[in-house]
Amino acid sequence: MLTHIDENGNARMVDISEKNKTSRIAEAQGTILTSKKIIQSVMEDNNKKGDVLTVAKIAGIQAAKKTSELIPLCHDISLDSISIDFKICETNYEIQCVAVAKCSGSTGVEMEAMTAVSISLLTIYDMCKGIDKGMIIRNVGLSKKAGGASGTWGK
Numbered sequence: 001m002l003t004h005i006d007e008n009g010n011a012r013m014v015d016i017s018e019k020n021k022t023s024r025i026a027e028a029q030g031t032i033l034t035s036k037k038i039i040q041s042v043m044e045d046n047n048k049k050g051d052v053l054t055v056a057k058i059a060g061i062q063a064a065k066k067t068s069e070l071i072p073l074c075h076d077i078s079l080d081s082i083s084i085d086f087k088i089c090e091t092n093y094e095i096q097c098v099a100v101a102k103c104s105g106s107t108g109v110e111m112e113a114m115t116a117v118s119i120s121l122l123t124i125y126d127m128c129k130g131i132d133k134g135m136i137i138r139n140v141g142l143s144k145k146a147g148g149a150s151g152t153w154g155k
Contacts, residue, residue: 028099060115
């Protein structure tokens with residue numbers, strides 16, 4: 001049975017009212033392939049628009065909190081925490097983003113973690129497009145999760 005389709009084929013939000021509230025955590029990651037000039041700008045904190053990684057982190061946190069407004073049929077959940085970290089790879093001209101979302105609830109936080117990564121990377125693109133528009137966002141996905149009926153999963 002498809003969980004987001006009712007018996008008449010109509011879209012629906014899954015009823016989670018009977019599910020147990022448990023501690024849930026999800027980690028997602030993704031990368032943005034940039035250029036040498038962008039990496040230098042980010043590392044030297046001399047982008048004309050401001051501190052790229054701080055703005056991207058704030059954008060990712062805001063996005064995680066608004067996931068249910070962005071993705072139809074996604075539950076509005078109360079996040080206990082969302083952390084976002086970046087790793088700059090100077091040799092490959094990449095910036096990796098890792099987001100960890102946590103909650104105590106009846107449904108998981110995978111979508112919140114992936115939304116945080118996606119918007120963080122899009123914000124980096126937006127802040128650096130004046131330097132080079134050829135950036136590529138790639139490999140956004142869930143890396144691990146724990147909690148809920150499906151238990152622990154990871155790559």
